[in-house]
Amino acid sequence: MSLDITFTLNDSDLEHFRELMQRAVARAESVAEADIKRNTALAIEELENKTLPEFVAVRVAKLRELVQMLDDKDWQLPAEERKAVLSSLAYFCEPADLVPDHIPVLGYMDDAIMIELLVRDLAENFSTYEEFCTFRTAELHRRGAEATVSQEDWLATKRRELHRKLRDNRAARRPGRVFSRFF
Structure with a gap:
C-alpha cells in the first residue's frame, strides 16, 4: 500500500534552498567544469546505486539529462547558458546535505527539492534540449544511424x-x- 503526501514550500522555505544554492555556486566559482561534471556524475551514480523513492528517482533522471546536455557535442549550449547549468550543478559538489542521506526515504528529500528547483530554473533549456533530442532520434532513424544531426x-x-x-x-x-x- 502506498501513501501520497503532499507538502508546499512557501517563499521563505524556498529562500532557504536558494541561499544554499547561492553558497554552493559561490564556492564553485573556482572549481573547474570537469570537476563539477565529475562530482555530479558521482552523485548521480551514488543515488542510482541505492533504492530510491520514486519522487527522487524521477528527479535524478533529470539531473542526468542536464549532464548529457552539457556533454552533447551536437547541442552546442551557448557559453552563458552553459555557465548557468554548471553553476546550478555546483550544489552536487557539496559533501554535506541538509538531511543526511542515510535516513530512509527522507534522506533524499533535500536532494529531490534541489533537483526540482534546478530543473524549474532551467525549464526552457530542458524543453528545447528535449525537443532537439526527439528531433535527432527521428532524423537518425530516418537517415540512418551513421548520419549526423x-x-x-x-x-x-x-x-x-x-x-x-x-x-x-x-x-x-x-x-x-x-x-x-x-x-
Missing part, C-alpha cells in the same frame, strides 16, 4: 515549420488576396 539541422527545420505556419495562416485568412490586411 546538428543543432543547425534542427533550427533549419524549425525555421521551415515557422514559415509554413505563417503561409498557412495567411492563406486561411483570405484566400486569393495577398494584401488582405491592408484593404
